[in-house]
Amino acid sequence: MRLRVALLLVLVCSPAGAADCPLDLGHGTGIVIYSDRYMLALRPDPMRIEVGQPFGLIMNVCTKGGEPADLVRVDATMHEHKHGMNYAPTVQGGGNGRYRVEGLLFHMPGSWEVAFDVRPLGQAGGEIQRLTHDFVLK
């Protein structure tokens, strides 16, 4: 039931930290995931994800160069059972790389892969890259 993911201290000494898209989510904590092009900082809200309870994500989405990026879509899948959520999350915010994702709900214990589709800021037809993070609920 409880999210047992160690929340990593966000190190703001990366190149992103020096630009307009800091990865610090305000409390000095968060989960940081990255690809060759993007860095994402995210923090569940509430912090503890419970089975069957809605939650949101507070996110900063940046390029590795420290520029804000577009968060296009967020979704989650239980690969073990090959099903997703029963809910369609919405992404709010943007422009400065800061987002709030609403309407996530993990309805079963187990491993959920959350996928984040990201593209360069303001490029509606730009190439989308998918970053993922696994949450394990017991």
Added chain:
Amino acid sequence: MRRAALLFAMLLTGGLARAETSLDWTPEEVSAVSAHGPWPPSAVSDPSNRASGDAAAIALGRHLFDEPRLSGSRQMSCGGCHQSGREWRDGRARAVGLVELDRRTPSLWNVGYQHWFGWDGAADSLWMQSLRPILDPKEMASSARAVATLLREDKGLACGYERAFGEKPGDDDEKLLVDAAKALAAFQQTLITPRTSFDAFRDALVAGDRAGMRRYPASAQRGLKLFIGRGSCATCHFGPLFSNGEFGDTGVAFFVRPGEVDSGRHGGIARLKASPFNRLGRHSDDASGGSATRTRHVEAQHRNFGEFRVPGLRQVGRTGPYMHDGSLATLEDVVKHYSTVSPDRLHSDGTPLVRPLALSEPESADLVAFLRTLDAETPKLAPAPPLCP
């Protein structure tokens, strides 16, 4: 010699045999069992219902629950199907309103803790759900006008309404109908089952109290291990309520009669979104909209077809028949169903959530023994308090 004889006699009569053994539990199993408590949870509160938790509204709801004048025929009440002396259900395979319906009457125990209501989740609040049978032409077949007129013209109910809502019944028929449903919901939120022998075991297990654990029958412990382990039952029957609050396809036949299917959750979402009484509508008392997150984000998907709400399992041994259509008469039948269900019917392309468990007879008996420890003796319902003493 006498002590030895006494010991022998105790063994024969069960004086010592009553002390059950405690199985070994891994940390993962302790964690899984722990998730089914503690019980009871904190009190129910629904931000969309300003009457939730209010004593005067609960009293009004209690009176309305057994009020036949809420029905078009003035002969049918909520309590006619959800009978207090029968675990708040009717015991029939399929509910009977003005005609026989396609689904069974669910028990109302712990209903206030749910997030979706009805077998298809077509209601997102207990007050919205309470409206449905009142208005359904196959059930109570009443109307907003009839309910509002009753609240305005019956002196006792009008007084009870004023105490509950702080104003006399007004001219807005739909508002009065919804308020009646909110009072009904406030009453139903009080129907919470007592603690069970499972809860005592769960607490002892979490606390490492071996003596407490030994009071729980060994067969129930084995059944619990199956429930959280090989059976994967706890994947859906999760948490203190033994339900994750969502929906699943359990392999029950789709067809309710030749050529006609029950679409379950798929149709429920469509009805939810089309209704003016959902949490996004004008009748919700939650100005923040925070309690409408599920409603705002729920999305119909193809796999919802034939899915039905995962019922909680507290009082399960006393609330048969089972499944949404009442098609299985006993707990033993339910365990047999999950032991032999056809994977072809379920169409899963992943690790199936429901699959034939192929339980042996002793394993099936253990699983039933565990499920029966989720039953509690419930207190007799006290007489309804007067509306305006």
